[in-house]
Amino acid sequence: MNDYPRRITLQEWDAHYVQLREAGMREPPYGGTLRRHVEEGDLRLRTLLFDNSSAALRLWNFLLTEEDRLREARTAGKKIVGTMKDLGTVPVMAYALPNVVAFYPDGAWWIPCVMELSEGLFGIADSLGIDEAFCPVRAMLGAFITEAHFPVPDLLICSAGATCDDFSAIAQRLNGLGYPIVWWEIPHRRIPDPDEERVELPGGFAAPASQVAFVREELERLRTVLEQFAGVPLNDGALSAGIARANEVRRLLAELRQLTFTAELCPLPALEMLIAEMLAIHFCSDQAETIEVLRELLREVRGRVEARQGVLEADAVRVFWVNPVADLQVMNLLEDCGGRICGTEYLFSHALDEIPENLPPMEALARMALADPMVGSAADRAARICADTRRFGAEAVLISRIPGASHCATEGIIIAEAVRSRLRIPVLEIEVPPLSDSIKPMLRTRLEALIETSKELRKTCCVPE
Amino acid sequence: MLCAGIDAGSRAIKVVLLNADERQVIASGCADQGVHHDSLAMRLFEEVLERAGCRREGVSRIVATGYARNAVNVADTTVTEITCHACGVHHLVPDAMTVVEIGGQDSKLLRLNRDGVVFDFAMNDRCAAGTGRFLEMVAARLEVELQALGMLAAKSQKPAAISSMCAVFAETEIIGLLASGVSREDIAAGVQASIAARVASMAGRNLNPPVVFTGGVAMIPGMTKALEAALGQPVSVAPSPQMTGALGAALIASRQMAQKGSR
Numbered sequence: 155m156n157d158y159p160r161r162i163t164l165q166e167w168d169a170h171y172v173q174l175r176e177a178g179m180r181e182p183p184y185g186g187t188l189r190r191h192v193e194e195g196d197l198r199l200r201t202l203l204f205d206n207s208s209a210a211l212r213l214w215n216f217l218l219t220e221e222d223r224l225r226e227a228r229t230a231g232k233k234i235v236g237t238m239k240d241l242g243t244v245p246v247m248a249y250a251l252p253n254v255v256a257f258y259p260d261g262a263w264w265i266p267c268v269m270e271l272s273e274g275l276f277g278i279a280d281s282l283g284i285d286e287a288f289c290p291v292r293a294m295l296g297a298f299i300t301e302a303h304f305p306v307p308d309l310l311i312c313s314a315g316a317t318c319d320d321f322s323a324i325a326q327r328l329n330g331l332g333y334p335i336v337w338w339e340i341p342h343r344r345i346p347d348p349d350e351e352r353v354e355l356p357g358g359f360a361a362p363a364s365q366v367a368f369v370r371e372e373l374e375r376l377r378t379v380l381e382q383f384a385g386v387p388l389n390d391g392a393l394s395a396g397i398a399r400a401n402e403v404r405r406l407l408a409e410l411r412q413l414t415f416t417a418e419l420c421p422l423p424a425l426e427m428l429i430a431e432m433l434a435i436h437f438c439s440d441q442a443e444t445i446e447v448l449r450e451l452l453r454e455v456r457g458r459v460e461a462r463q464g465v466l467e468a469d470a471v472r473v474f475w476v477n478p479v480a481d482l483q484v485m486n487l488l489e490d491c492g493g494r495i496c497g498t499e500y501l502f503s504h505a506l507d508e509i510p511e512n513l514p515p516m517e518a519l520a521r522m523a524l525a526d527p528m529v530g531s532a533a534d535r536a537a538r539i540c541a542d543t544r545r546f547g548a549e550a551v552l553i554s555r556i557p558g559a560s561h562c563a564t565e566g567i568i569i570a571e572a573v574r575s576r577l578r579i580p581v582l583e584i585e586v587p588p589l590s591d592s593i594k595p596m597l598r599t600r601l602e603a604l605i606e607t608s609k610e611l612r613k614t615c616c617v618p619e
Numbered sequence: 620m621l622c623a624g625i626d627a628g629s630r631a632i633k634v635v636l637l638n639a640d641e642r643q644v645i646a647s648g649c650a651d652q653g654v655h656h657d658s659l660a661m662r663l664f665e666e667v668l669e670r671a672g673c674r675r676e677g678v679s680r681i682v683a684t685g686y687a688r689n690a691v692n693v694a695d696t697t698v699t700e701i702t703c704h705a706c707g708v709h710h711l712v713p714d715a716m717t718v719v720e721i722g723g724q725d726s727k728l729l730r731l732n733r734d735g736v737v738f739d740f741a742m743n744d745r746c747a748a749g750t751g752r753f754l755e756m757v758a759a760r761l762e763v764e765l766q767a768l769g770m771l772a773a774k775s776q777k778p779a780a781i782s783s784m785c786a787v788f789a790e791t792e793i794i795g796l797l798a799s800g801v802s803r804e805d806i807a808a809g810v811q812a813s814i815a816a817r818v819a820s821m822a823g824r825n826l827n828p829p830v831v832f833t834g835g836v837a838m839i840p841g842m843t844k845a846l847e848a849a850l851g852q853p854v855s856v857a858p859s860p861q862m863t864g865a866l867g868a869a870l871i872a873s874r875q876m877a878q879k880g881s882r
Contacts, residue, residue: 555744571823580739595686600742603701607737610702614736 159458159465161203161423161489164188170206179208182443184219191218197270203486205426205465209447209454216438216447217429220257221304223439227255228305233383236307238294238335239321242400242435242505243523244311244376249441250396251384257304258436260321263291265303267481267588273302284327289320289559290480290588295328309383310335311376316342316529319560336379338372340523341365343530355525356507358541359534370520377516393515399441401508406448407434408506413455415472415496415546419464421455424485424495428478431498434505471608472496474548476539476569480556481590484597488552491601492609497546499539501561503527532565536572543577549608551577552601555585580607620876621645621678623667624868625660625694626703627687628652630723630751631835632660633865634667639679639873642710646671647862652723656690664693680876682868686724698871700864701729701740707867708831708857709735716827719818719846719854720863721836723751726814728821741821749817751836753789757810760793761803769840772807779809789813811841815849826850833857834864 162170171187188211192199196218204210227234236259237244248256266276267290275296279285282299284292297303312325312335329335343361346352351363381388410430414422430451437444458464466489474497479485488495504525510518527535543551551573553566570581582604584597620640626633629652636646648667653659660683668675675693683694684703691697704720709731718729726749730739743749758765772778779801781789789810796806814836830852832843837860847854857863 567823574739574823575825578738580737583741583744585744595689599686599699599701603699603737603740603742606699606702607740610736611738614732614734 157206159421159463160206161465161486162206163203164192164199167204167206167211171211174208174211181208182212182215182446184215184222185212186215188214195272196268197272198268198482201483202425203423203489205423207454209450210422210426213426213429213447213451216440216443220261220439224255224257224304227439233309234305234307235309235311235380235383237436238310238312238325239317240311240313241502241526241528243373243519245436246396246400246509246519247373247376247380247388247393249399249437250392251380251386251388254380254384255439256436257307257439259294259297259304259307259310260291261432261436262294262297262303263289263480264482265297266290266293271589273300275300279324282327282331284324287558288324289318289556291318291321292324295324298328298331298333306333309379311338311379312336313338313340315339317526318528320558336376338376339368340372340526340529341368343524343526343534353521355521356510357504357525357538359525359530361524366517366520366524369523370516373516373519373523390515393519394511397509397511397515397518399445401511403434403437403441403444403448404506404508406445406452407431408508410448410452410455411498411506413452413459417459417464419458419462419468420466420470420494421458421464422451423465424475424489425482426451427495427498428482428485428500431500431506432478435502466494467492469609470494471605472547472549473604473608474498474539474543474546474551475500476551476553476566477501477556479554479586480588481586483594484554484584484586484590487594487597488601491598492605493550493552493601496548497542499527499535499542501528503538503542528561532568533572535565536569539569540572540576543573543579548579549611550580550582550604552604553581553583555583557585557587580604580611620873621673622869622872622876623664623678623681624703624865624870624872625664625681625683625685625688625691626700626862626864626868627656627660627683627685627691628700628723628835628864629686629725631861632656632663632685633862634660634663635862635865635869636667636671636673636678637866637869637873639876642870642873644866644869645673647859647865649861652687656687657692660687660691661693680872682872682875684864684868695872696875698868700725701727701737701742703864703867703871704833705729705731705735705737705867706870707863707865708833710866710870711858711863712829712831712855715829715831717822717830719830719832720834721749721751721814721818721832721842722834722864726750726818726821726836728818730827741823743817743821749814751834753814754810754836754839756790757793757807760790760797761807763803763807765839768807769811769842771804772811772841772845775802775804775808777805778812779805781806781809781813808841808845811845812849814842815845818846819849822850826852828852830854831857833860835861837861
C-alpha cells in the first residue's frame with residue numbers, strides 16, 4: 155500500500171511505516187523505520203523530507219546500514235577493500251572477485267552533515283593538519299581514526315594524479331598515519347595530437363591511445379594486487395562478468411534517470427535520486443542488493459509515470475544540478491522553492507555510462523577510468539553538462555560549490571559561462587557547507603530567484619542576442 | 620487602486636506606496652533595519668500610509684521583498700529582490716539591459732531582456748566583501764562617515780591594491796596598509812575599486828549595455844566611477860537607487876492585481 159506520491163517528514167514516516175507494515179509491506183533484513191537511524195545519531199534526518207514509497211524506504215535503509223554490512227562481511231571472513239578517489243573503476247574489479255567487498259571511504263564526507271557535526275570528525279582532521287581549507291571529504295580521516303563509522307579496510311587503493319588535489323593530500327596524510335595505500339596513477343586526459351592515435355571514450359570524450367595504454371597498465375598492476383589480496387586469479391572472464399553486473403546497475407540507473415528527469419510530473423524527489431545515483435560508484439558494499447534496491451525503485455517510478463503521479467507541482471522548474479551538495483537539506487530546499495531536478499552531474503557521470511562490453515575488459519575499464527569528468531578539462535565537463543542539460547530539457551542550471559574543494563573553485567565559472575553562451579538559460583552558483591542552516595535564508599533567496607527567473611522566461615522567448 | 624512594496628533589507632527597510640492605475644509613487648519611506656523585522660516594517664508602512672493620507676484597508680495588495688521578506692506578515696506575498704529590483708529599474712530606466720545592485724549584504728548583477736525580465740543573474744557568495752556592509756566596516760576603520768568615504772576616495776593619488784576577496788582578510792589588509800603609512804584616501808579608493816572588481820568578475824563576458832547601478836551603495840559618491848572603470852563602460856545610477864526594490868515590489872503587486880482582475 156502506497157499513498158499518493160509525496161514528500162513526507164520523518165514524523166510522518168513513523169505513522170506511514172506502521173500503515174505499510176499493516177498493509178503487508180515486506181522488508182529486507184536491513185529494513186525498519188527511518189527513526190531508528192536518528193536514534194543512532196543520524197540527526198539530519200529530522201529535518202529532511204523523504205519520498206513516501208516503500209522503495210524509497212528500502213533505499214534509505216540500504217544506504218544507512220552500510221556500516222553494519224561491512225562489519226558483517228568482516229565477521230563472515232570476507233576481505234574488505236577501500237577504493238578511494240575512484241569513481242567506479244576499481245570497485246568493478248573488486249566485485250569480480252569472490253569473498254571481497256569493496257567500499258568507498260570517501261563517502262564519509264556526508265557523515266558531518268548526516269550527524270549534524272555531532273561526531274567530531276572535522277575536529278580530528280583539523281588536529282591532523284587537514285583543516286577547513288580542504289574539502290569536507292577530510293571527514294574520512296577522522297572516520298579512520300575513530301573506526302566508529304566503518305571497519306578499517308584490509309586493503310586501501312587510491313588513485314592519484316589528475317584527480318582531486320584535496321583528496322590526494324588527505325589520502326597521503328592517511329598513508330602517513332600508518333594506513334598503507336596502494337596508489338595508482340591517472341593522467342590528465344588530453345585531446346590527442348593530430349599525429350597521435352585517438353581512442354574514443356564513453357561519454358563522447360577522446361584520449362590518446364598512449365594514455366589509455368598507461369591507465370590499462372596501471373589497472374593491470376592493480377589486478378595483480380587484488381589477486382594476491384583475494385588469493386584467487388582475476389581472469390578476463392571474471393572481469394567481464396563483473397563488468398556485466400556493473401552495467402546492470404548502470405542500465406537501471408539510466409532508465410531511472412531518463413524516466414525521472416523527463417516525466418511530465420516529477421516521480422521521485424531529488425534526494426532519493428541523488429542516493430540512487432551514488433550507488434553506481436560504490437554499490438553501498440553489496441552489488442547484488444544494489445540491483446534489487448534499484449529494481450524496486452524503478453518499478454515505483456514506472457508506476458508513477460504511467461499513473462501520471464508526481465511528488466512536486468506540475469509547473470516545477472526543471473533544473474540541472476552540478477556537483478553533489480554537502481548538506482542534503484538543500485536538495486529539499488530547491489523543491490520547496492518550486493524546482494525539480496532534471497539532470498545531474500555529480501562528478502561521476504562516467505560511472506553512469508555503460509562500460510564497453512565489446513572490448514577486452516582491462517581496455518574497457520581503462521577507457522572508462524579516463525572518461526572520469528575529474529580527470530579531464532573543465533571545458534570537457536562543461537560540454538557534457540550542456541549536452542545533458544539539453545537532453546533532459548532543463549530550464550536552468552544550478553552549480554553547487556563544495557567549500558574547500560579545489561576543483562570547485564574555478565570549474566563553476568567555466569561551466570556557467572559555457573551554459574550561458576551555448577544554452578542561454580539561467581545559471582546559478584551556490585556554495586553549500588555541510589550544515590547550511592545559518593545561510594538557509596540566503597540560499598533560499600538565490601533558489602527562489604532562479605525559479606522566478608525561469609518561470610518568467612517561460613512567458614517570453616525574448617533572450618537578447 | 621493602491622498597491623505597496625516593502626523591501627525588508629539587511630540594513631534598511633523601504634516602503635513604496637503606488638497608485639497602481641497611474642503607476643505613480645504616492646509616498647515612500649526608509650528606516651533602519653533591526654531585530655524585529657515585522658514590527659519595524661509595519662511601523663514604517665503605517666508612517667508612509669499616514670503621510671499619504673491613506674489607510675491600510677485601502678491598499679489592495681502588498682508584496683514584500685528583501686532578505687527579511689518572509690517576516691513581513693502584512694504582505695500578501697513575497698518576491699525575491701532579484702525580480703523586484705529588475706522590475707523597479709525597468710520601470711525607471713526602460714532600456715536598461717544590465718542592473719548592478721549593491722545592498723547591505725548582497726551584490727547582484729542582473730541581465731534583463733528587452734521586456735525587463737531577468738534572464739540570468741549572479742550574486743556574491745557568502746562573503747560580505749563587495750557589499751555595503753563591507754563599506755561600513757571600512758568607513759569605521761578609516762574613521763569617516765559612510766557618505767564621506769567617496770569624497771575621501773576622490774582625493775586619492777594612487778589607489779591602494781586591496782587583494783583579498785574576503786571581508787575579514789581585507790580588513791586585516793587595511794590595518795596593514797594604514798600601519799605602513801598608506802593614506803586613507805588611497806585606501807578608500809582601493810576599497811571602492813576592489814568592490815567594483817568583484818562585481819565585474821560576476822559580470823563575466825558579454826555585458827549588455829546600458830548598465831544601471833542601484834541599491835543603497837549606489838548613493839555613495841565614487842562608487843559609480845569605480846564601477847565604470849571595472850566594467851569598462853558607462854554606468855548610470857537609477858533614480859532613488861535605494862528604493863528600486865520596494866518600487867519593483869509595488870509594481871509587481873499591481874501587476875498581480877491586474878492579472879487577478881483579468882481572470
